[in-house]
Amino acid sequence: MLNDREVLSTLSMIKNENLDVRTVTLGISLLECASHDLPRFTDAIYKRITTLAKDLVAVCDEVGDRYGIPVVNKRISVSPIAVAAAPFDSRGMVEVAKTLDQAARDVKVDFIGGFGALVEKGMAKGDLALIEAIPEALDVTERMCSSVNVASTRAGINMDAVGLMGRTIKATAERTKDRDGLGCAKLVVFANIPEDVPFMAGAYLGVGEAGSVINVGVSGPGVVRKAIDRALQDNPGAHLGELADVIKRTAYKVTRVGEIIGREVARILAVEFGIVDLSLAPTPNVGDSVGEIFQSLGLGAIGVPGSTAALAMLNDAVKKGGAFASSRVGGLSGAFIPVSEDLNIAAAAAGGQLCLEKLEAMTAVCSVGLDMVALPGDTTAETISGIIADEMAIGMINKKTTAARLIPVPGKKAGDKVHFGGLLGEAEIMPVRSNAVSGGFVSRGGAIPAPLQALIN
Amino acid sequence: MNKFVLSVIGKDKPGILAKISTILFAHGCNIEDVSQTILQTEFASIFIVLNPEGHPLDTIGAALNEALGGMGLSAHLSPMTSAAAPVPAQSQPFVITTRGVDKPGTISAVTTAIASLACNVVNFRAIITQEDGVDEMIMIFEVDMPMGVDHRQLRQVMQQVCAGFGLDVSVQHREIFETIHRV
Numbered sequence: 001m002l003n004d005r006e007v008l009s010t011l012s013m014i015k016n017e018n019l020d021v022r023t024v025t026l027g028i029s030l031l032e033c034a035s036h037d038l039p040r041f042t043d044a045i046y047k048r049i050t051t052l053a054k055d056l057v058a059v060c061d062e063v064g065d066r067y068g069i070p071v072v073n074k075r076i077s078v079s080p081i082a083v084a085a086a087p088f089d090s091r092g093m094v095e096v097a098k099t100l101d102q103a104a105r106d107v108k109v110d111f112i113g114g115f116g117a118l119v120e121k122g123m124a125k126g127d128l129a130l131i132e133a134i135p136e137a138l139d140v141t142e143r144m145c146s147s148v149n150v151a152s153t154r155a156g157i158n159m160d161a162v163g164l165m166g167r168t169i170k171a172t173a174e175r176t177k178d179r180d181g182l183g184c185a186k187l188v189v190f191a192n193i194p195e196d197v198p199f200m201a202g203a204y205l206g207v208g209e210a211g212s213v214i215n216v217g218v219s220g221p222g223v224v225r226k227a228i229d230r231a232l233q234d235n236p237g238a239h240l241g242e243l244a245d246v247i248k249r250t251a252y253k254v255t256r257v258g259e260i261i262g263r264e265v266a267r268i269l270a271v272e273f274g275i276v277d278l279s280l281a282p283t284p285n286v287g288d289s290v291g292e293i294f295q296s297l298g299l300g301a302i303g304v305p306g307s308t309a310a311l312a313m314l315n316d317a318v319k320k321g322g323a324f325a326s327s328r329v330g331g332l333s334g335a336f337i338p339v340s341e342d343l344n345i346a347a348a349a350a351g352g353q354l355c356l357e358k359l360e361a362m363t364a365v366c367s368v369g370l371d372m373v374a375l376p377g378d379t380t381a382e383t384i385s386g387i388i389a390d391e392m393a394i395g396m397i398n399k400k401t402t403a404a405r406l407i408p409v410p411g412k413k414a415g416d417k418v419h420f421g422g423l424l425g426e427a428e429i430m431p432v433r434s435n436a437v438s439g440g441f442v443s444r445g446g447a448i449p450a451p452l453q454a455l456i457n
Numbered sequence: 458m459n460k461f462v463l464s465v466i467g468k469d470k471p472g473i474l475a476k477i478s479t480i481l482f483a484h485g486c487n488i489e490d491v492s493q494t495i496l497q498t499e500f501a502s503i504f505i506v507l508n509p510e511g512h513p514l515d516t517i518g519a520a521l522n523e524a525l526g527g528m529g530l531s532a533h534l535s536p537m538t539s540a541a542a543p544v545p546a547q548s549q550p551f552v553i554t555t556r557g558v559d560k561p562g563t564i565s566a567v568t569t570a571i572a573s574l575a576c577n578v579v580n581f582r583a584i585i586t587q588e589d590g591v592d593e594m595i596m597i598f599e600v601d602m603p604m605g606v607d608h609r610q611l612r613q614v615m616q617q618v619c620a621g622f623g624l625d626v627s628v629q630h631r632e633i634f635e636t637i638h639r640v
Contacts (some may be wrong), residue, residue: 001570001599002552002599002634002635003579003596004582004584004595006634006635006637006638007552007554007597007634008554008578008595009638010633010634010637010638011554011627013637014627015627065608065609065612066629066630067629067630067632067633068627068629068630068633069629069633117565145538155477191621253637253638256636256637257633257637259636260632260633260636396587
C-alpha cells in the first residue's frame with residue numbers, strides 16, 4: 001500500500017517542480033554500414049537509423065504516458081562519423097550529414113548527434129574531412145549536431161585541432177549568420193568526452209558501446225530548487241551540509257525516475273539499456289533553472305563570489321544521490337551551466353554578475369564547460385581557440401570532461417541580445433577581454449603534452 | 458470450511474485489539490489476517506479467523522459483543538464461503554489521484570467511472586484539507602486495471618468525469634511511486 005506522503009510528494013515533483021525525463025537517446029552504431037561507395041553508405045545508414053528508431057518516439061510517449069512522467073526529447077546518437085565515413089572527403093561528409101538530418105526528420109526525433117571526430121592525439125584523413133565539412137553541414141541541416149574531442153588527460157591537447165576548431169566555429173557562424181550563428185549552437189569541442197552522453201550537442205555512440213543502446217538524460221533543476229526551498233522553510237537555519245543532503249536525496253529520486261523509464265523503453269525496443277545521465281540540465285523556462293538553485297542557496301546571482309563553491313557542492317551531491325540510485329550512472333552527470341539555455345544564468349550574464357572568466361572558473365567544477373556562450377562577432381578565430389584551449393586544459397588537468405560551445409554572433413557586439421529559439425534560448429552577448437592577441441600562442445600548433453598524473457594539484 | 462469473517466466497528470480507544478484477540482483465543486480460534494483503520498475518532502477492523510474446534514459463531518459473537526458493547530463497539534461475524542483465494546485476473550496497478558473542492562457526489566462519479574472500465578479499486582483514501590478557507594479533497598485510488606484496457610483510455614475517462622467536478626486528476630502507473638520512494 002502506498003502512503004499518502006509518497007503519492008502527494010511524487011505528484012508535486014511532477015506537476016509543480018517540472019520533473020521530467022529530459023531526453024531518451026537511442027545510440028546506433030553505424031560501423032557495420034561502412035563502405036567506400038557514398039550512395040551505398042548513405043543508403044545503409046539511412047535504412048539502419050530509420051529501422052531501429054522507427055518506434056522510438058511512440059514508445060517514449062507511451063512509456064512516459066503510462067508513468068505520468070513526460071519524456072521531453074527523443075534523440076539519436078550515432079557512431080563518430082569521422083570513423084564510420086572515413087573514406088569520404090568533405091563533400092561526401094556533407095552528404096552524410098544531409099542523410100542523418102533526413103533520417104532524424106523521418107523518425108521525428110528533434111536532434112541526431114554524432115557528426116564528430118575524436119582527434120585528441122592526431123587527425124586522420126576522415127577526421128580532417130569531417131571537420132572541414134562542419135560549417136556547411138551545420139548550415140544545410142536542421143537537426144544534426146556535431147562534436148569534436150580535441151583533448152584528453154591521457155593524450156594531452158591537440159593544439160592543431162584546437163586552432164582548426166577556432167576557425168571552424170568562425171566559419172560556421174559566418175555560414176549561419178542569418179540565424180545569429182545558430183550552427184555554432186550545435187557544435188561542441190570537448191576534452192575527455194564520455195562515450196555515452198545522451199545530451200546534445202555532444203551525444204554520439206562511442207565505439208566501445210553496444211550496437212544499439214538507450215541512454216537516458218534526467219534533469220530536474222526545478223525539483224532540486226524546490227526541495228532546497230522546502231528544507232529552508234522548515235529549517236531556516238539549515239547549514240550547507242544539510243542542504244547538500246537534501247540535494248543528494250532529491251537527486252536519488254530523480255535518477256530512479258530516469259532509470260525506470262529508460263529500462264522500459266529499452267525493453268520494448270529490445271535494445272540494451274546504457275546509462276542514466278543525471279545532469280541538472282536547465283531549460284529557458286522559469287522554475288527550471290540551475291541559476292535559481294544558487295539563489296535558493298543564498299547567493300545573489302550565479303557568478304558572484306561563492307558561486308564556484310556552491311556549484312561544487314551541487315555537483316557532488318547530485319552525483320552521490322545518483323550513484324546510490326542506479327548502478328548505471330554515466331554520461332556527464334552533474335550540473336550544466338549553459339548561458340542562453342538557462343533564464344537565470346542568462347540574466348546574471350546580462351546583469352554583469354557573471355563574466356566569461358568566472359564562468360570558466362566554474363567549469364572546473366561543473367558538469368561540462370563553457371556552454372552556449374554568445375560572443376561578439378568580431379571575436380577572432382585565434383581568440384576562440386585560446387578560450388577553447390583554456391577550457392580543454394581545465395578538463396585535461398582535472399581529469400574531467402570539459403567542453404566549449406561558443407557562438408561568435410556575426411555582426412553583433414557585447415551587450416546585444418541574441419535569440420536562438422526553443423531549448424537553445426536567448427542571451428546577451430558576453431564581452432571578450434583581450435581579443436585578437438592569442439594568435440602567437442595558438443598558431444604554434446602541435447600538442448600540449450599529457451599531464452603527469454601522480455603529482456596532482 | 459471452518460473460517461469466519463469478523464468485523465468490529467465503533468469508537469476508538471485503547472485495548473480493543475487485546476480484548477478481541479483474547480476472546481478469540483479463549484474459543485480456540487486463530488487470527489489469520491487482520492486489517493484495521495482509524496478515521497478521525499472511529500475504529501474499524503476486519504479479521505479472517507480460523508475456527509478449528511468449530512465453536513458456534515453465535516457463541517463467539519455473543520462473547521465479543523458482551524465484552525465490546527461497553528466500549529461503544531459492535532462485532533459482526535459471518536462464515537467464509539470460499540476456501541481458496543480468488544485467482545487474480547491479469548492486471549496492471551495504477552494510481553488515480555484527484556484534487557479539488559469537496560462537493561457531494563464526487564466519489565460516486567469518480568468510482569463509477571473507474572468501474573466503467575472494469576478497474577478494481579484495491580485501496581482508497583480521501584483526505585480533506587483546508588485550502589484558502591475552502592475544504593479541498595484529495596482522493597487517492599489504487600486500482601488494478603485489466604490488461605485489455607489502455608491506460609490512455611482510463612486517463613481520458615477520468616479527465617472527462619473530473620472536469621465536470623472541477624477536479625485535477627492524474628493517472629500513473631503505481632511503479633513510479635514505489636521507484637521514487639523506496640529502495
